[in-house]
Amino acid sequence: MLCRRNEVGIARLGLAISKKNCRAATGRNRLKRIVRESFRCNQAQLEGLDVVVINQGEARNSSNQQIFDSLHGHWQQCTRATKADAREK
Numbered sequence: 218m219l220c221r222r223n224e225v226g227i228a229r230l231g232l233a234i235s236k237k238n239c240r241a242a243t244g245r246n247r248l249k250r251i252v253r254e255s256f257r258c259n260q261a262q263l264e265g266l267d268v269v270v271i272n273q274g275e276a277r278n279s280s281n282q283q284i285f286d287s288l289h290g291h292w293q294q295c296t297r298a299t300k301a302d303a304r305e306k
Contacts, residue, residue, distance in 0.1 A: 219269040220295040222302070228263035230256045230270070238274040248272055251281055255288040262296050 223229065232252060234245045252270050256263070270291075276284060 218271065218291045218295065220263075220299060221267050222265055222299055223267045226265050228256070228260045228265070229267045231268065233269060233271045235272060238272050239277045241277075244277045245272075247281075248276055248284070251284050252288060255285055255292070259289065259292040263292060266295060266299060268295060 230253070232249055234248050234252075236245070239245045239248065256268070270288075279287075
């Protein structure tokens with residue numbers, strides 16, 4: 218996951234779900250749906266961030282709940298990192 222502050226003030230999501238790591242289209246679509254839903258649930262805390270989610274090979278074998286929990290941790294990590302960057306400037 219990559220995240221960076223934006224000047225728009227709203228959270229924006231980009232997805233880079235590659236065929237290399239998840240061959241089946243149904244698997245890629247499942248990952249995209251889970252990421253979008255998790256993003257919607259956490260959008261308020263991600264305000265002012267541009268986020269790009271990149272999949273890894275292990276994601277195709279993970280359950281929906283495992284992916285959702287992992288994303289939740291990543292969202293928190295992004296907000297902490299960007300708040301720390303904002304304080305330094």
